[in-house]
Structures are given as C-alpha cells and as structure tokens.
Amino acid sequence: MIKLIKPYISFQEIEKEFQEIFESGYFTRGPYVKTFAERIKEYTKAKHAYLATSATTALWACMRLLNIMSGHEVIVSDFSFPATANIVEDVGAKPVFADVSPDTFNMLPEELEKKITPKTKAVLFVDALGNPSGIHEIKEICQKHQIPLIEDAACAMGSSERDVKCGNIADLTCFSFHPRKLLTTGEGGAITTNSDRLSELLAVKLAHGSIFHEGKYDFVDFGYNFRLPELQAVMGIKQIEKLDAIVQSRNAIRNQFIQELEPIGFKAQRVSPGVEYNVQSLVFQVPKRIQRDWLVNKLKDAGIETTLGTYCLSGTTYYRKRYNNVQPKAWELQNTTITFPCYEGLDVDFICNAVRRSLQ
Structure with missing residues (x-):
C-alpha cells in the first residue's frame, strides 16, 4: 500500500538527543524546548514564538487572549478541519462561516466584508492545506475595521505570501505539528506573534498562569498546561533545519x-x-x-x-x-x-x- 503520508524524520536522527534527555531527567521546560521556539522565530521572522500541545490548544489560547466569549462572533474560513470552528464554539462565541474561493480554497474578501458586524471580535483565516493565498488582502480588511486577525496556519509552516513567512503576517498565528504536517512532533503546535503585549500574556497562559521569579513559581493568573515536552521539541528541531x-x-x-x-x-x-x-x-x-x-x-x-x-x-x-x-x-x-x-x-x-x- 502506498501510504498517504510519510514523516521526514527517522529515529536515528533523534536517538542521541533522546538518550541525553532520559539521562538528564528533564522532560519539560528544558533546553530543546527553548531551542525549538527560537528556531521557529528565526524561520518565520516573528518576534515571539511559543510551543503548545497542538494547533487546537494554540487556537483556543488565542480565543482566551482576546477575551472572546458569549455574545461575540468570529468569522471563520469555511473549508478547514473542524477544530477551527470548535474552539470558537467552545468559548461561547459564534463561528460565522465565510465561503471560500473555488480556486485557492481560502476565505473570499467579499465574503468577509459582508459578514462583519459590531459583534465581530476576530477573523480566523485558514491557510487551506498550507496555501496562504489572499491573507494580506484579508489582513488589510481587518486593519480597516480594527479587528484582530488570527491565522490558522496549522498546515502552513514553510509557506509565505509577498516574501513574508506564515507566522509573521497576522496578529496571532497557530501552527500544527501533527503527523500529516511537513514538520511533525507526533502531536504539537506553536503560536507566533509580533505583539509584546500578547507575548507576555501567552507566556503566562500556556504555563498554568505562572511566572518564575526569585527561584520559584508565582501563579499570577489562571492558565493551562499546553507545554510541549523536550522529546517532541527535538523532533521539531531536526525537521525545521531541512x-x-x-x-x-x-x-x-x-x-x-x-x-x-x-x-x-x-x-x-x-x-x-x-x-x-x-x-x-x-x-x-x-x-x-x-x-x-x-x-x-x-x-x-x-x-x-x-x-x-x-x-x-x-x-x-x-x-x-x-x-x-x-x-x-x-x-x-x-x-x-x-x-x-x-x-x-x-x-x-x-x-x-x-x-x-x-x-x-
């Protein structure tokens, strides 16, 4: 059987680092997690990057960062995996589906324009199957209406438009490292942003609402455990290089x-x-x-x-x-x-x- 997918990584590539991690006992919040986040920043040219357990949890965190809740609407590309809409539904908001181009499969600008209302609190643009075609046009509409743009780039690590990598276009960008993606960590994800304010919030939200201060953790907000482990970060580092x-x-x-x-x-x-x-x-x-x-x-x-x-x-x-x-x-x-x-x-x-x- 010719399989649909084949990973771009072998056990031989990661065996040495896996052995080091097991010997060290540091399975989380270690050097490989930091390195992988830095490599994503370098690759996308984004100012900030944070790892997560999946694109779904990354998108969900974005909903929370933007205080999206019941009574709000989020305009969503209609050709995508259901997680794109599910995270909107989960926080109590309404996903408003925008139809897509039959050519690029991406959100149509005219569809976005006609579905913006006073209740619209974000636009969730999907790079359909890794294709970011049209995202800058969508970004211009969002800027005109002062609406945050979230890029569901679950499939789009490595893609770009107008010489700008996905991850450095929207207010918030979410990636997936699922096995069907070019870069896989088994499961996993990441969030990038150029906003210092959103970055500070992300750092806390993705780690149980904690900060590390004077040798101990202080819980300054409520948050979640969306951290990617060291073993998976090694896999990501090896693949982003190629x-x-x-x-x-x-x-x-x-x-x-x-x-x-x-x-x-x-x-x-x-x-x-x-x-x-x-x-x-x-x-x-x-x-x-x-x-x-x-x-x-x-x-x-x-x-x-x-x-x-x-x-x-x-x-x-x-x-x-x-x-x-x-x-x-x-x-x-x-x-x-x-x-x-x-x-x-x-x-x-x-x-x-x-x-x-x-x-x-």
Missing part, C-alpha cells in the same frame, strides 16, 4: 502530478502570484463526470491511499443543525476534492496510471 528542502521537493512532485492529471480533467488547488506554497496536502478537484468517493475506493483497491481534501465546516452534521447556513463553494469542495500522497521516493507515474485506469 524544511526549505522539503518544500522544494514537494513542489516538484506537485508539478509532476499537475502535468499528468490536469489534461484528463483534474484541477489542482491554485496558488496566487507571490505565494510560496509548502504543499502540505496535494489536493485536486476530480472531473465532474466521476464521484470522488468512488475514485478513493478504486485507488484503495489499487494499493494507493488517498482521502478527501478537507471539510466544509458549515456542512458538518453539528454546525448544519446548529446554524443551518451551509456555504455552497466550501460544500462543493468537500465533495469534489481528493488528496494524493506527496513525498520523496513516490512513484508518481504508477499513481497517475492507476488514476487513468480507474477512469476508463
């Missing part, structure tokens, strides 16, 4: 797939001019004459693992029942997109030939 090479390799593979599949009716996710795309997921819309789920099953029979692109949040059972406001473009993308494997050593010709045979 991230640019990984991005370059995945773009080369993407170009191969485009050359093979677009002539037979598939349409690749589009990337705007000025965007460097990390190709976190290699996603195409299937030809109109076939059903996506049928193709996924045919390729499974051929020994190739694929899956859907991602989800129309407003069309999930929970949010459809709660708000009954399904966004049509995102709904179509959920039902017509397919994700192909994309990593070094992949036999692209074998996969594309299997697709052709399925269509015959």
Whole structure:
C-alpha cells in the first residue's frame, strides 16, 4: 500500500538527543524546548514564538487572549478541519462561516466584508492545506475595521505570501505539528506573534498562569498546561533545519502530478502570484463526470491511499443543525476534492496510471 503520508524524520536522527534527555531527567521546560521556539522565530521572522500541545490548544489560547466569549462572533474560513470552528464554539462565541474561493480554497474578501458586524471580535483565516493565498488582502480588511486577525496556519509552516513567512503576517498565528504536517512532533503546535503585549500574556497562559521569579513559581493568573515536552521539541528541531528542502521537493512532485492529471480533467488547488506554497496536502478537484468517493475506493483497491481534501465546516452534521447556513463553494469542495500522497521516493507515474485506469 502506498501510504498517504510519510514523516521526514527517522529515529536515528533523534536517538542521541533522546538518550541525553532520559539521562538528564528533564522532560519539560528544558533546553530543546527553548531551542525549538527560537528556531521557529528565526524561520518565520516573528518576534515571539511559543510551543503548545497542538494547533487546537494554540487556537483556543488565542480565543482566551482576546477575551472572546458569549455574545461575540468570529468569522471563520469555511473549508478547514473542524477544530477551527470548535474552539470558537467552545468559548461561547459564534463561528460565522465565510465561503471560500473555488480556486485557492481560502476565505473570499467579499465574503468577509459582508459578514462583519459590531459583534465581530476576530477573523480566523485558514491557510487551506498550507496555501496562504489572499491573507494580506484579508489582513488589510481587518486593519480597516480594527479587528484582530488570527491565522490558522496549522498546515502552513514553510509557506509565505509577498516574501513574508506564515507566522509573521497576522496578529496571532497557530501552527500544527501533527503527523500529516511537513514538520511533525507526533502531536504539537506553536503560536507566533509580533505583539509584546500578547507575548507576555501567552507566556503566562500556556504555563498554568505562572511566572518564575526569585527561584520559584508565582501563579499570577489562571492558565493551562499546553507545554510541549523536550522529546517532541527535538523532533521539531531536526525537521525545521531541512524544511526549505522539503518544500522544494514537494513542489516538484506537485508539478509532476499537475502535468499528468490536469489534461484528463483534474484541477489542482491554485496558488496566487507571490505565494510560496509548502504543499502540505496535494489536493485536486476530480472531473465532474466521476464521484470522488468512488475514485478513493478504486485507488484503495489499487494499493494507493488517498482521502478527501478537507471539510466544509458549515456542512458538518453539528454546525448544519446548529446554524443551518451551509456555504455552497466550501460544500462543493468537500465533495469534489481528493488528496494524493506527496513525498520523496513516490512513484508518481504508477499513481497517475492507476488514476487513468480507474477512469476508463
């Protein structure tokens, strides 16, 4: 079976550091956590970076930092993993779903403009599948209306727009290090910001509300244990060192797939001019004459693992029942997109030939 994902790290790369950590007994708040956070700052050019247990907890912390609560609204990209909307719902606010471009799969500026109300307390822009196309235009709208912009860059470590890395664009940016991401720590996440005020709050909130002062901890606020352990930080350090090479390799593979599949009716996710795309997921819309789920099953029979692109949040059972406001473009993308494997050593010709045979 050709697997959908393959990590860019081996045990041999981390064995020495793992042994050091076990011998030291320092599994948390150690030097590797500090180093990994510094490497993220250096890579993204963000002023501040903090590690977290996942992108979900990172996004949830952002809701708390901005004091978002019941009676508030957060405008959310509608083509994403459900965690994007769940964290808004969890703090008592209302996720307002903004439809997306059928080309880039990202929030449409005109959708954002028409959904801003006096209750809007933040905009949550998703770099769909790692693609930040259009985020600067969204940022300009947010600045015009003086609304904080949170970038759900769960998939976008390594991507950029207008020569600015994801992590250095929005007021707050959240990354994921889940196994499907280019940089994985098993589970894990990070938050970046250029705001000194938000940085001070983050440092406290992510560590039980504590500060270390005169040799002991003082709990100056309520907070949470969202800390990433040392072992996982080692994994992150090893991969961020080769991230640019990984991005370059995945773009080369993407170009191969485009050359093979677009002539037979598939349409690749589009990337705007000025965007460097990390190709976190290699996603195409299937030809109109076939059903996506049928193709996924045919390729499974051929020994190739694929899956859907991602989800129309407003069309999930929970949010459809709660708000009954399904966004049509995102709904179509959920039902017509397919994700192909994309990593070094992949036999692209074998996969594309299997697709052709399925269509015959």
